[in-house]
Amino acid sequence: xxxxxxxxxxxxxxxxxxxxxxxxxxxxxxxxxxxxxxxxxxxxxxxxxxxxxxxxxxxxxxxxxxxxxxxxxxxxxxxxxxxxxxxxxxxxxxxxxxxxxxxxxxxxxxxxxxxxxxxxxxxxxxxxxxxxxxxxxxxxxxxxxxxxxxxxxxxxxxxxxxxxxxxxxxxxxxxxxxxxxxxxxxxxxxxxxxxxxxxxxxxxxxxxxxxxxxxxxxxxxxxxxxxxxx
Amino acid sequence: xxxxxxxxxxxxxxxxxxxxxxxxxxxxxxxxxxxxxxxxxxxxxxxxxxxxxxxxxxxxxxxxxxxxxxxxxxxxxxxxxxxxxxxxxxxxxxxxxxxxxxxxxxxxxxxxxxxxxxxxxxxxxxxxxxxxxxxxxxxxxxxxxxxxxxxxxxxxxxxxxxxxxxxxxxxxxxxxxxxxxxxxxxxxxxxxxxxxxxxxxxxxxxxxxxxxxxxxxxxxxxxxxxxxxxxxxxxxxxxxxxxxxxxxxxxxxxxxxxxxxxxxxxxxxxxxxxxxxxxxxxxxxxxxxxxxxxxxxxxxxxxxxxxxxxxx
Numbered sequence: 001x002x003x004x005x006x007x008x009x010x011x012x013x014x015x016x017x018x019x020x021x022x023x024x025x026x027x028x029x030x031x032x033x034x035x036x037x038x039x040x041x042x043x044x045x046x047x048x049x050x051x052x053x054x055x056x057x058x059x060x061x062x063x064x065x066x067x068x069x070x071x072x073x074x075x076x077x078x079x080x081x082x083x084x085x086x087x088x089x090x091x092x093x094x095x096x097x098x099x100x101x102x103x104x105x106x107x108x109x110x111x112x113x114x115x116x117x118x119x120x121x122x123x124x125x126x127x128x129x130x131x132x133x134x135x136x137x138x139x140x141x142x143x144x145x146x147x148x149x150x151x152x153x154x155x156x157x158x159x160x161x162x163x164x165x166x167x168x169x170x171x172x173x174x175x176x177x178x179x180x181x182x183x184x185x186x187x188x189x190x191x192x193x194x195x196x197x198x199x200x201x202x203x204x205x206x207x208x209x210x211x212x213x214x215x216x217x218x219x220x221x222x223x224x225x226x227x228x229x230x
Numbered sequence: 231x232x233x234x235x236x237x238x239x240x241x242x243x244x245x246x247x248x249x250x251x252x253x254x255x256x257x258x259x260x261x262x263x264x265x266x267x268x269x270x271x272x273x274x275x276x277x278x279x280x281x282x283x284x285x286x287x288x289x290x291x292x293x294x295x296x297x298x299x300x301x302x303x304x305x306x307x308x309x310x311x312x313x314x315x316x317x318x319x320x321x322x323x324x325x326x327x328x329x330x331x332x333x334x335x336x337x338x339x340x341x342x343x344x345x346x347x348x349x350x351x352x353x354x355x356x357x358x359x360x361x362x363x364x365x366x367x368x369x370x371x372x373x374x375x376x377x378x379x380x381x382x383x384x385x386x387x388x389x390x391x392x393x394x395x396x397x398x399x400x401x402x403x404x405x406x407x408x409x410x411x412x413x414x415x416x417x418x419x420x421x422x423x424x425x426x427x428x429x430x431x432x433x434x435x436x437x438x439x440x441x442x443x444x445x446x447x448x449x450x451x452x453x454x455x456x457x458x459x460x461x462x463x464x465x466x467x468x469x470x471x472x473x474x475x476x477x478x479x480x481x482x483x484x485x486x487x488x489x490x491x492x493x494x495x496x497x498x499x500x501x502x503x504x505x506x507x508x509x510x511x512x513x514x515x516x517x518x519x520x521x522x523x524x525x526x527x528x529x530x531x532x533x534x535x536x537x538x539x540x541x542x
Contacts, residue, residue: 003414007450014497020504021396022298024403025291028410035414040284042410047287049409051278053402056501057271058237058358060391060398061244062333065368067386071310072376073319074326080319081327109341111357112334115506121330124510148517151506152494155518156525158502159490163483170455174482177459181467183478193483196540200532205525 006031062116074121079129090131090146091213094153095206097123101157102198106164113158115151124150135216142216149212153205160201163194233352237362242275244387251388252305260303264392267296271399290406297396304392322376329368329375336364390509397508397515400500404452411451420447421464428465433474434538440465441534444485445492445526452498454489461485470541480541488533494526495519 006027013023025046032042066074082088101113113119124147131146132138138146162168166187174190245268252264270293278286296302319326340360344351351359372378391398411417424443429435440461447457466485470476493499496519503519514520 001419003411003416003419006411006414006416010450010498019298019396020400020497020500021294021403024400024407025294025298028407031410031414031416037413043287043291044283045287045410045413046406047281047285047290048283049406050290050402051274051281051283051286052409053405054238054241054275054278055234055355055358056401056405057275057399058241058361060394061237061241061362061365063390064244064247064383064387065329065333065365065372067388067390068369068372068376068378068383069326069330071315071318071382071386072322072326072372072378073315073317074330076312076315076319077323077326081324109338111341111361112337115502115509117333118330119506120509122327144512144514144517145521147510147512148507148521151510151518152521152525154506155494155502155522159493160487160529163487163490170458170486171483173455173458174486177462178478178482183471185479189479190483193480193540194487196536197484197487197529197533200536201525201529204528204532208525 002034003031005034059114059116066116066121069121075125078122078125082126082129083133088130089134089213090127090149090216091209093127093130094123094149094209098153098157098202098205098209101154102161102202105158105161106198108162108165108168110158110162110165110168113154115154119150119154123154131216134213134220136220145212149209153209156201156205160194160198164191164198166191231350231352232359234355234358237355237358238275238278240362240366242272244384245269245275246272247384248388248391251385252392255305257306258303260301261305263296263301264303267293267302267396268391270296290403293399294403297399302392302395305389309389310386325375329371332368332371333361333364336367337361340364393511394505394508397500397504400504404498404500408451408453408456411456417456417460418463420450421460424461425464428469433542436465436469436474437538438534440470440481440485441488441530441537444489445495445530448489448492449496449498452493452496452500454486454493457489457492458482458486461489470537474542476537476541481537484533484537484540488530488537491526491530491533494522 009027009030010023013026028046029042104112127146127150128143163170171187171190175185175187178185249265249269249272252258252261252268255261258264270289274289281289337357337360340363341357344356344360345353369383424439428439443465444457444461447460448454451457466481470481471478493502497504497516504515507515507518
């Protein structure tokens, strides 16, 4: 029971806004000690896992390319392209990206897009430009909200597309785990059941994008129709 | 044969360059902290396999000590002036998108093609290998066509890396915490607690406990993969599949997706939720999580309903 103290440390530490790296180390130490491990074993277990997980940090090698392109005006060009497009609204733009991300992830192409590769250089500036165009001007809070929606849309598209693919990690994990219990399933029998949720995710998140779209457009119309409303 | 080791060499070189640029930048009062942090990341990429488990652990402690006690700073903004960028954007036009799309296009082509050449490429790692190749290709095109100065990608990349800061290693840190949790048997204890919370003899109660448990435990662990075996052992297998005779494929597939709803709602899933907030330079580091909650909760309810109606 005492090993659950590590979870308490995480929750309280994040809640009190201590530096997350310190919170994680404290949680690892508390959990390990509660389980009767000595410090050497805890540090070794942590170090081994850190080394095994290095592939997670490989994605940062895209930053020099993104930095170079941004120095040559990529974000400005992305904004220019959207403000020149008739009918480009934030709702349509992000809903299209959501569909594209779900469809490519369902084909197993999870790494072709992502926050460093596509959201920061392309999707976020385009969404900002579209929002700016349809609302007239953006407050700092709205700009922040639009950017958060760009990132959120990438996550929703990835999470609720990738499991349709047969050979993705989570499908293989399920197959392996069920085998341990003596249940043999083909990946296809599992991945097919990701489709209903994928459709629901598109409808729910798409509906929220439509609401955001409507709210920003209404803002532009508000000064003109202000008299009618009163 | 091209394996992940080559990609680690490249990543180490990038981190080493970020460290050097920081070391030379006197506009950052904490430049030694930044240089040491990214320098240690370079060491990890290059020599991680030779350091041993305990050595890597000490390296992590050093990283945490630098970042956790305010050792990281930011250089004075060396961003390119807006007017210059506007002028360049007009000059190079949509070709800039072409270069940006080289990375995803190479990743796509590599993922599909490299599998056909198992003698040349490590087929299990084709995506990361082709991502690295896409980066090199895009840089080459940038040097030739845009005539970027040799240092520009690295100095601008350093600026972006420093704006992400310590959040860059959070995903790796959380994965490691998960390993310590597994070693300490946290999952079994949580499973036991949840088992006691289910009302006896209620199928709906068991399905709801399974779906909510997947989401909540994923929020704590930051990762649905860690929650899944625990919830299957605690509720999925003994109750839903054995006692109530549910379809294992549906229970597992949709149960995992209920966990993904939890991923949308937790700062513990740093690479999806905190890193983009840093990358987009948002003021509120939890802005992405907060935006996702209103999608995640209805979708979680849909998933629980889908399990209840489809699996039984």
